[in-house]
Amino acid sequence: MPSLGSSVRDCLLFVSAAGVVCHGLYHKLEPRRLPWHLMFLVVVPLLTSLLLLPFFSNALWAALAAWSTYLTGLLISTITYRLSPFHPLAKYPGPLICKVTKVWLAKVSWGGKQHLYIQGLHRRYGDIVRIGPNELSFCTPDAIAPVLGANGMPKAAFWDGHFADQTEFRSLVGLRDPQKHAKLRRIWSRGFTSEALRAYQPLLDKRVSQLLDGLTQRAGKCVDLARWISWFSYDLLNDMAFGDGAELMQNEDAGGLWKMMEDSEPTALILAHLPWLAEFYIWIPGIAKKMKDFRAYTIQRVMKRYNDGSAHKDLFYHLMDEAGLESSPPAFGQVASEASLAIVAGSDTIYPVLSDIFWFLLNNDVAYKRLQEEVDKVVLDDVTTQAQLPYLNAVINESMRLFPTVPSGSTRAPLIGSGGHTIGQHFLPEGTTALIHTYTLQRDERNFSPLPDKFIPERWLSEKEQVLLEPGLFKDRKHVVCNTTAFIPFSYGPADCIGKRLALQDMRMVICAILQRFELRFKAGFNVESWEDEMFDYFMVKKANLPVVVTLRMKIRSG
Numbered sequence: 277m278p279s280l281g282s283s284v285r286d287c288l289l290f291v292s293a294a295g296v297v298c299h300g301l302y303h304k305l306e307p308r309r310l311p312w313h314l315m316f317l318v319v320v321p322l323l324t325s326l327l328l329l330p331f332f333s334n335a336l337w338a339a340l341a342a343w344s345t346y347l348t349g350l351l352i353s354t355i356t357y358r359l360s361p362f363h364p365l366a367k368y369p370g371p372l373i374c375k376v377t378k379v380w381l382a383k384v385s386w387g388g389k390q391h392l393y394i395q396g397l398h399r400r401y402g403d404i405v406r407i408g409p410n411e412l413s414f415c416t417p418d419a420i421a422p423v424l425g426a427n428g429m430p431k432a433a434f435w436d437g438h439f440a441d442q443t444e445f446r447s448l449v450g451l452r453d454p455q456k457h458a459k460l461r462r463i464w465s466r467g468f469t470s471e472a473l474r475a476y477q478p479l480l481d482k483r484v485s486q487l488l489d490g491l492t493q494r495a496g497k498c499v500d501l502a503r504w505i506s507w508f509s510y511d512l513l514n515d516m517a518f519g520d521g522a523e524l525m526q527n528e529d530a531g532g533l534w535k536m537m538e539d540s541e542p543t544a545l546i547l548a549h550l551p552w553l554a555e556f557y558i559w560i561p562g563i564a565k566k567m568k569d570f571r572a573y574t575i576q577r578v579m580k581r582y583n584d585g586s587a588h589k590d591l592f593y594h595l596m597d598e599a600g601l602e603s604s605p606p607a608f609g610q611v612a613s614e615a616s617l618a619i620v621a622g623s624d625t626i627y628p629v630l631s632d633i634f635w636f637l638l639n640n641d642v643a644y645k646r647l648q649e650e651v652d653k654v655v656l657d658d659v660t661t662q663a664q665l666p667y668l669n670a671v672i673n674e675s676m677r678l679f680p681t682v683p684s685g686s687t688r689a690p691l692i693g694s695g696g697h698t699i700g701q702h703f704l705p706e707g708t709t710a711l712i713h714t715y716t717l718q719r720d721e722r723n724f725s726p727l728p729d730k731f732i733p734e735r736w737l738s739e740k741e742q743v744l745l746e747p748g749l750f751k752d753r754k755h756v757v758c759n760t761t762a763f764i765p766f767s768y769g770p771a772d773c774i775g776k777r778l779a780l781q782d783m784r785m786v787i788c789a790i791l792q793r794f795e796l797r798f799k800a801g802f803n804v805e806s807w808e809d810e811m812f813d814y815f816m817v818k819k820a821n822l823p824v825v826v827t828l829r830m831k832i833r834s835g
């Protein structure tokens with residue numbers, strides 16, 4: 277006859293085995309919805325507690341014993357599998373903690389320094405690093421096409437968490453189904469043809485001249501150039517998206533709209549790293565407030581645009597299919613999701629790049645002078661000539677090389693149902709996530725030499741100009757590398773940045789406008805180094821203040 281002790285042990289063993297089975301089910305089914313979590317993590321362990329009832333004085337103790345045993349079984353089984361040689365990513369190096377749980381990378385991300393952390397891992401472990409139990413980071417150009425290209429992979433589960441609140445209508449950037457993505461992208465692309473860009477030109481002219489006026493009124497004083505540029509880009513994107521602006525430049529963001537957008541980003545990144553958490557998160561009252569507030573704001577703007585119409589062929593003219601080109605135009609909810617995306621993807625990207633460019637120029641007298649001489653020769657609204665300016669383009673490229681706006685890249689995963697995907701000699705089973713770590717890739721001396729961490733716009737010029745302008749750096753050709761295939765600040769492939777041409781056009785015009793009208797210098801006492809320290813990677817980057825004294829130039833344009 278079995279003793280009481282051995283019966284309790286058998287029951288507890290059974291409960292912990294149930295925890296192991298639960299791990300198997302989580303692994304196979306990857307449930308996301310809250311009811312499934314409740315079922316697997318609460319209901320099942322509570323049911324197993326019935327077995328323990330005879331051995332405890334009351335039901336509460338039995339439930340606690342069952343629950344803790346069940347979760348221990350689940351945890352030990354999960355960790356053992358993730359560290360075992362049977363895990364499909366077992367052969368890839370990486371820190372133990374990253375192999376065990378993605379919570380670690382989420383924690384690093386919360387501090388805004390995941391770009392440096394992952395770069396450090398690549399330096400330590402090599403070109404492919406396991407940065408999560410089921411996630412690999414690549415940092416070589418040969419992985420770009422197989423991950424991001426036309427024969428690459430669709431978006432990863434990252435976006436399920438990032439857009440946890442977009443349950444019915446997911447915006448373009450987060451669409452994981454390649455067919456749905458391609459269909460919606462076709463509609464978006466109508467908003468970025470040459471004709472569409474020409475139609476936006478008056479909006480750009482108006483906002484650039486408002487930016488110049490705002491800075492002119494403060495001539496001789498110190499302004500936060502980064503804030504002004506962020507307001508400018510927000511107003512411009514609102515004009516484009518909704519036909520009228522949010523007037524941040526005019527009211528200096530009195531309503532805190534920019535802050536509302538920025539404040540929601542760290543949380544969105546954590547949820548992107550831990551998509552399973554998102555389902556719990558969005559139900560907690562008050563907690564996801566910033567994300568929800570921003571969404572509510574954009575819905576209100578879309579509604580207004582919907583009712584009022586627009587005098588211009590704005591981006592929403594295309595997104596709403598006002599030309600009637602689609603057999604079934606996008607639903608209102610879909611358009612509202614695209615609204616948030618247009619504002620964030622457009623303004624929160626242009627502003628850091630422009631801010632970085634001015635920071636680099638103010639740190640580099642020679643580059644500043646060379647660029648100023650070049651832009652002084654163009655007419656401000658001649659965007660076609662601006663696109664041909666070699667030094668201007670070199671400065672923009674060099675800045676985006678060193679400080680890409682999406683430093684840790686956009687994730688991809690094998691198509692669900694495909695069985696897996698091959699990247700060179702590496703097989704990624706379904707459920708694996710892969711990314712190209714842009715920050716590491718673009719600062720790798722194998723791709724950019726000499727001095728890959730230094731701002732040297734001349735590296736983007738012709739060999740002849742390089743030698744002429746910087747003979748000390750470029751005369752000896754042995755160490756000169758400028759691998760343009762390793763330059764992907766706008767990503768790559770069928771889901772790359774659709775707004776690239778617009779962004780470049782806008783940025784060129786702003787740089788020309790500011791350099792033609794003003795002489796800039798850092799505010800006395802500004803700690804130049806703090807700029808880099810205070811750059812935070814929340815998928816897109818967040819920048820610190822850029823205190824700059826703006827002075828009107830005597831001679832505005834020479835030719």
Ligand code: HEM
Nearest residue numbers: 448449621622625626681682686766767771772773775779
């Ligand atoms: C300097 C400025 C910009 C940079 C560096 C930038 C960069 C990026 C990157 C890295 C992606 C991710 C692509 C991927 O998942 O692989 C992206 C996507 C996207 N960007 Fe930009 N972007 C910029 C400006 C803009 C502008 C002005 C717009 C216009 C509204 C825009 C609209 C989008 C959209 C809609 C997507 C999603 C594309 C898709 O999933 O098919 N971006 N951008």
